[in-house]
Amino acid sequence: MCTGKCAKCIGVMLYPLALISIVCNIILFFPDWKTKYAEDERDGLGSRITEEVKYMAGVIGGGIMVLIPAIHIHLTGKQGCCANRCGMFLSIGFAAVGVVGGLYCFAVSIVGLINGPMCYYMIPGTLKFQWGTPFVNSTESYLTDQEMWNICLEPKDVVQFNVGLFSTMLIAGGLEIVLCTIQVVNGLFGCLCGTCNKNQSY
Numbered sequence: 001m002c003t004g005k006c007a008k009c010i011g012v013m014l015y016p017l018a019l020i021s022i023v024c025n026i027i028l029f030f031p032d033w034k035t036k037y038a039e040d041e042r043d044g045l046g047s048r049i050t051e052e053v054k055y056m057a058g059v060i061g062g063g064i065m066v067l068i069p070a071i072h073i074h075l076t077g078k079q080g081c082c083a084n085r086c087g088m089f090l091s092i093g094f095a096a097v098g099v100v101g102g103l104y105c106f107a108v109s110i111v112g113l114i115n116g117p118m119c120y121y122m123i124p125g126t127l128k129f130q131w132g133t134p135f136v137n138s139t140e141s142y143l144t145d146q147e148m149w150n151i152c153l154e155p156k157d158v159v160q161f162n163v164g165l166f167s168t169m170l171i172a173g174g175l176e177i178v179l180c181t182i183q184v185v186n187g188l189f190g191c192l193c194g195t196c197n198k199n200q201s202y
Contacts, residue, residue, distance in 0.1 A: 003190035004076075007091060010183045011074025014098070017172045017179075018067040021105055024165045024172070025058025031117070031162070032155035048131055048155075050118045050162060057108035062173045065101025066180070069094035073183055076190070088190030095183035102176030109170035116142055117162040119152035129153075 029038045029049055037048040072094045076087040116135030123130060134151050135142040142148040142159070149159040 003088060003186050003193065006186045007073050007076045007088070007183065007190065010179050010186070011070050011072075011076075014066055014070035014073065014176060014179055017176050018063050018070060021058040021062030021066070021169055021172045021176075022064075023058075024169045025053065025056060025063070028053040028058075028162065028165050031158045034155065037155055048118055048120075050112060050115075050133070052108050052112035052115065052166075055108050057105045057173075058169045060104070061101040061108070062105030062169060062176055063101075065104070066098045066176050069098040069101075069180065073098075076187075085191050088187045092184050092187035092191070095180045095187060098180035099177055099184070102173045102180060105169055105173030106177060109166045109173060112166040113143065113163065113170065117152065117158045119158045120154040121151045122153070 031037050031049070039047060069091075072087075073091050076091040115133055118131060118133050120129060120131050121134045122128070135148070138148070140148070143163065152158050155161070
């Protein structure tokens with residue numbers, strides 16, 4: 001496959017990944033599909049949203065920081081002066097930005113999965129209930145022991161909610177890293193050899 005067609009292909013594949021990251025991040029603000037958890041509470045505790053959701057890794061990192069490079073990478077595959085070597089050279093920088101965005105999304109998603117969601121739960125060994133992240137200091141991984149998921153009483157099914165969406169963002173971020181890294185290499189070859197499109201304008 002020539003460098004121009006490869007750039008087009010990578011750009012097209014990055015579009016849905018960026019969109020998926022943005023949508024997942026936005027949905028994470030509404031556990032149990034309710035808006036009340038994202039609102040400030042009168043008790044002074046603030047919003048009841050998992051902290052990693054607020055980092056906006058899906059919107060900023062896996063979304064905007066990948067979407068903008070995707071547009072340029074996609075357009076780079078078209079015909080241009082001098083086999084579009086300048087465009088391919090610029091695509092290296094844009095792809096590098098995409099790698100950083102994908103890494104941000106990937107890293108925050110991992111932390112979100114490790115720490116677990118914020119929820120209303122009963123403190124072990126007591127009869128007290130509180131809002132917090134019960135899995136942060138746990139000696140066992142809640143990801144491999146689904147019986148631990150029942151500790152979260154509110155929002156309903158918040159553990160499944162967070163695991164599903166953060167896992168999706170993790171996969172999307174990982175694929176974005178791979179595709180943007182490929183485009184860095186592809187852009188280097190395109191800068192040296194051109195896009196090899198037919199009927200190039202000189």
